[in-house]
Amino acid sequence: MGQQHQAVLHGGLGLLLAGLLAQPVHAEYGMNLVRGATDYSHRVFDVHMVALWVCVAIGVVVFGAMFYSLFAFRKSRGAVASNFHENTTVEVIWTIIPFIILIGMAIPATRTLIDLEDTSESGMTIKVTGYQWRWQYDYLDQGVSFFSNLAATSRDATKGDPKSIEHYLLEVDEPLVVPINTKVRFVFTSNDVIHSWWVPALGWKQDAVPGFINDAWTNIPRPGVYRGQCAELCGKDHGFMPIVVEAKTREDYEAWLTTKKAEADAAKSGADREWSKDELVERGKAVYGTYCVACHQANGQGIPPAFPALAGSAIATGPIESHIDRVVHGKPGTAMQAFGAQLNDVDLAAVITYERNAFGNDKDDFVQPKQIKAAR
Known part of the structure; x- marks a missing residue:
């Protein structure tokens, strides 16, 4: 029986060893920085790897010496501790060597950080504003502005198996589009709390702080889609404000820009016409x-007390002027944001109309965009 057990044990160890050797040696475990898509992200990665291997080498030397000393000079072997007070030469050596190592690591790291702060000679500037829980992108040189939200399909996907869903919680309705081979300057701020704009492929992240402006830049050499998310715990739906950057060729970017400007013009013209109730309700839904479902929920019941219900509420079933004022200007001191700066007149009229005719409210009235314009 003993020989049989040994044979089984040896066979099992052999299978385990074969399985380990069969694994890819370059498997990605997600525990390191990504090399990224830009020249700057490559520099960051290289500086990081140099620092990592320097620390590994120091650890091998220090712990190797320690373990050797513990083994070779243990009490059971009759070792007797030396009795001395100091050794100036050794102390000078172990002070100078770490100093040289730190300086050698600090110089390339400092150069890399300084280059990140140099946003001069940029080809365009995009203002990024963090909201609970979405991003606003303002193309300051082109007059284009829009919000980027978690895609509805991604929010619905939270009810399924995350492993079966590609880009789980990393899809948006409006990606940030930039041209390739162009130095793009970003300026960051926030409308409410601290957020952090992070796309790993770019090699950096930047905080968006209320009342402050931070900046950074990137230059993406090849077309592609690069994903990230808010890296600062910013509230209830922190995990639901992804970032998607789409780099396009100059020709494709110009075509996209033309389309966005046409959409903005169409939104302005739509505010000047009369809308039917059914049109407003459909768009408002x-x-x-x-914009509203995260706090007030799909059924309008909210999450009291922080996010009150809309179903049967005094605002949604009260005077229409009060409802407009609340949505446009918000309510200071509460989680209710002012949506006047976030939505156009048509969308504001539509969502107010929807709220007054959904969740059992049935007010049977509606708001025209011109009423929103007058209330601003």
């Missing part, structure tokens, strides 16, 4: 699902 979509707006509510993007």
